[in-house]
Each structure stands twice: as structure tokens, then as C-alpha cells.
Amino acid sequence: MAPVLYRVNYERGRWGESQILPYGPLELDPAAKALHYAQSIFEGLKAYFVETPTPVVFRPEMNWQRLNSSAHRMEMPELPENLFMEGLFAIAGLNSPLIPRQSRQSLYLRPLMYGTQQGIGLASSDTYTFMVIASPGEALTSQLLRVLVEREGSRAAVGGTGNVKVSGNYGASLRSTAAAIRCGFDQPLWLDALTHRYIEELSIMNFFAVIDDELHTPELSGTILPGVTRASIIELARADGIRVHERRMEIDELLSLINSGRCTEAFACGTAIVVCSISTIGDQDGQRYELKEPCGTVAERLKQKLLDIQEGRVADRLGWMCCVPAHYCPK
Ligand SMILES: Cc1ncc(COP(=O)(O)O)c(C=O)c1O
Numbered sequence: 001m002a003p004v005l006y007r008v009n010y011e012r013g014r015w016g017e018s019q020i021l022p023y024g025p026l027e028l029d030p031a032a033k034a035l036h037y038a039q040s041i042f043e044g045l046k047a048y049f050v051e052t053p054t055p056v057v058f059r060p061e062m063n064w065q066r067l068n069s070s071a072h073r074m075e076m077p078e079l080p081e082n083l084f085m086e087g088l089f090a091i092a093g094l095n096s097p098l099i100p101r102q103s104r105q106s107l108y109l110r111p112l113m114y115g116t117q118q119g120i121g122l123a124s125s126d127t128y129t130f131m132v133i134a135s136p137g138e139a140l141t142s143q144l145l146r147v148l149v150e151r152e153g154s155r156a157a158v159g160g161t162g163n164v165k166v167s168g169n170y171g172a173s174l175r176s177t178a179a180a181i182r183c184g185f186d187q188p189l190w191l192d193a194l195t196h197r198y199i200e201e202l203s204i205m206n207f208f209a210v211i212d213d214e215l216h217t218p219e220l221s222g223t224i225l226p227g228v229t230r231a232s233i234i235e236l237a238r239a240d241g242i243r244v245h246e247r248r249m250e251i252d253e254l255l256s257l258i259n260s261g262r263c264t265e266a267f268a269c270g271t272a273i274v275v276c277s278i279s280t281i282g283d284q285d286g287q288r289y290e291l292k293e294p295c296g297t298v299a300e301r302l303k304q305k306l307l308d309i310q311e312g313r314v315a316d317r318l319g320w321m322c323c324v325p326a327h328y329c330p331k
Contacts, residue, residue: 039115093328154193
């Protein structure tokens with residue numbers, strides 16, 4: 001982990017003074033609400049420093065808005081935008097010597113907020129901590145994903161917390177992930193909890209398929225996390241003349257379109273991996289569906305377009321990149 005963190009506490013109904021501290025273990029009351037009732041939310045985004053004069057952060061206002069949606073859902077206080085941005089800038093800036101100045105490398109920023117009040121009774125916390133920590137991200141690989149359709153377990157139910165980034169969603173996904181790995185796959189492919197017929201997403205990535213040269217992705221139904229990368233891919237694809245359909249996608253329909261050769265590519269996208277092609281979709285009956293273009297020409301083109309913007313090789317016409325002010329960076 002990067003050696004410094006940003007912290008600001010909330011008490012008596014207001015956010016206090018922010019601090020930069022050495023990275024280290026927390027002191028947390030054993031009865032803190034976050035530990036018992038999961039008032040714990042987080043975000044994930046990256047700082048890039050490849051061909052720009054200062055480090056840049058990708059669309060951070062979207063992560064700030066999503067953090068506050070998560071806070072709202074979990075009965076936690078909103079965080080003002082200036083504190084979110086100050087935390088990102090301070091941690092990206094102070095750690096800028098750790099950001100590899102190479103393509104496909106970055107510093108991963110992890111803002112998080114949790115309830116700190118002591119109390120065994122089920123109620124929302126009166127006190128909170130917001131932090132930003134960072135970790136030099138692993139270089140992106142061009143490894144292909146193998147996903148296993150999850151026909152029993154569910155990630156998110158209607159009215160639940162699937163469309164926000166709350167820690168409990170991820171803990172609850174681990175058992176299916178472990179089962180998928182035991183069967184020789186990398187990740188489960190989640191379906192809707194009610195009927196187990198419609199594709200939702202992966203545990204930390206959104207899902208796309210290329211069918212008849214057009215892009216299809218599950219619509220944001222309220223149980224899918226609205227990914228920043230997903231939104232960006234949709235914009236870039238449309239600007240590139242590719243038709244994009246956000247719709248309910250039935251898993252059995254997709255599997256037969258793979259068999260008939262009309263679905264040529266499938267890929268996952270998210271901050272961590274940007275875009276990653278899927279080579280194989282496995283089903284619980286042991287069937288494996290191999291994608292015709294496992295190295296994904298559409299996926300690769302969109303990934304390169306996104307990386308060109310993030311790494312500063314092309315003009316940022318859409319205003320997606322946010323420069324870390326120079327005074328946050330050590331000389
Ligand atoms: C469940 C889930 N879906 C999708 C994504 C991709 O979102 P983003 O592109 O904002 O990283 C993430 C990662 O945050 C996630 O946790």
C-alpha cells in the first residue's frame with residue numbers, strides 16, 4: 001500500500017478537519033457499527049501519469065456521486081465534493097513518485113467510508129470516517145476471462161444494494177467466486193435474483209456482448225452497479241458509430257447466439273481491468289461456450305481508445321480527465 005492516507009471524521013452532524021497520516025492499522029471500537037451492521041462503502045478509481053505533465057484522475061465526479069448514492073442507501077451522511085476531491089488529489093499527488101510512468105500502469109485509489117460509533121443496537125452510526133488509501137496497481141494483462149453462469153446464488157435483489165458500492169455485496173459474492181474457480185473459471189456471471197434468466201454483471205465488472213457487430217449490455221435495472229467504465233465504453237462506442245443496446249439480456253438467448261456464431265465477442269469492463277475479453281462462458285450443466293473472437297477486436301479497439309484518453313495520448317475532448325494540481329505533488 002502507498003505510505004500515506006487521507007482521513008476526515010464526521011461527528012455531531014458535520015465533517016471535521018482533514019488529515020494526512022502515515023499508512024497503518026486503524027484503531028476501531030470492537031462494537032463499531034461498521035463491523036456489525038456493515039455501514040461500510042467504498043469506491044475505486046485510478047490515477048494515471050503516463051504522458052501528462054501531472055497525474056490525472058479519470059472521471060472522479062462520477063465516483064463521488066456514486067459514493068453518495070451508496071451513503072444514501074446505507075443511511076450514512078453525504079460527503080461534500082471538495083473533501084472527496086481533496087482526498088484524491090492529496091493521495092495521488094503525494095504518492096505520485098509511485099505512479100509508474102508506463103502504459104497500462106497506474107495508482108489505484110480507494111476512497112472508503114464507515115460507521116465508527118460504538119453500539120450493539122441496530123441503528124445507523126452517529127460518527128463516520130472517510131479515508132483515501134492507494135495501492136500501485138498491477139499492470140494490465142491481456143489475459144482472457146473464463147466465466148461460469150451462476151444459476152443458484154444471487155448477487156443482488158430488487159430493492160437491495162446491487163446498484164451501490166457497499167462492502168456487503170462483495171463479501172456475499174466470494175462463495176460463488178470460489179466455486180467458479182474450483183470449476184476452472186475465473187469469475188461467476190451473475191443473473192437476476194428473481195428468475196435467474198437475465199444476465200446482470202460480474203462481481204467487479206460490467207458485461208458486454210458483440211452480436212451482429214452491435215454492442216449489447218444489460219440495462220441498469222437497479223440491481224447492477226452503474227460502472228464508470230461501462231458508461232464511458234457506451235459513449236466511446238456510439239461516437240465510433242457502433243450501435244449500443246442497453247436491454248434485458250437472457251442468458252439462454254446469448255448462449256445460443258454464441259453457438260450460432262452471431263455473438264462473436266463478450267467482454268467485461270471496470271476500473272481495475274479497463275476492458276477484458278471473455279474467451280469462454282461455462283454453464284452449470286458442464287457445457288462450455290467458446291467465443292468466436294476470444295481476443296475481441298471490438299473490445300480491444302474500445303480499450304485502446306479509453307487508454308489513449310486516460311494515458312494522455314489523445315486530446316481529452318470529453319473532459320474526462322481531471323489533473324491533480326501541481327501543489328499536491330512533491331517537487
Ligand atoms: C459490481 C461491480 N460492477 C461493475 C464495476 C465496474 O465499475 P467501474 O467501471 O466504475 O469500476 C465494479 C467496480 O467498481 C463493481 O464492483
